[in-house]
Amino acid sequence: MSTDPAIAGAPASLDAAASSDALQPTAFAAAAAPTTGETAVDVTLDRTRRDIAYLLLWIMIGVMLVIILASVVYSVRCAMDSTTCAAATNALGVLTSSISPIFTAMVGLVGSVVGFYFGSKQAAD
Numbered sequence: 001m002s003t004d005p006a007i008a009g010a011p012a013s014l015d016a017a018a019s020s021d022a023l024q025p026t027a028f029a030a031a032a033a034p035t036t037g038e039t040a041v042d043v044t045l046d047r048t049r050r051d052i053a054y055l056l057l058w059i060m061i062g063v064m065l066v067i068i069l070a071s072v073v074y075s076v077r078c079a080m081d082s083t084t085c086a087a088a089t090n091a092l093g094v095l096t097s098s099i100s101p102i103f104t105a106m107v108g109l110v111g112s113v114v115g116f117y118f119g120s121k122q123a124a125d
Contacts, residue, residue: 046120
């Protein structure tokens with residue numbers, strides 16, 4: 001029996017569960033797994049795939065926002081002062097030429113990861 005006064009009136013089945021392996025982390029993960037035959041490893045892999053897909057999507061959105069912000073700054077600088085327009089044009093050209101290959105590779109990577117994630121979900125169903 002438990003000596004903790006908070007659970008002193010708990011049924012014996014709860015005391016047995018508290019002292020068994022039911023409180024181990026792997027037991028919680030297995031208990032959280034759907035009853036479709038998935039194991040705790042399958043659930044963890046699915047969550048990891050989802051997290052990586054979301055991370056790459058957010059990185060790609062961040063790069064897109066940097067490109068949009070740079071374009072807005074370029075437009076504002078050219079509209080405000082024509083003497084700084086040449087410098088802004090050069091800066092935007094350097095930014096575009098440096099981000100373009102990164103963004104292109106990122107789109108391919110995000111497409112592959114998202115395709116793999118949904119492909120593995122469909123194969124599991």
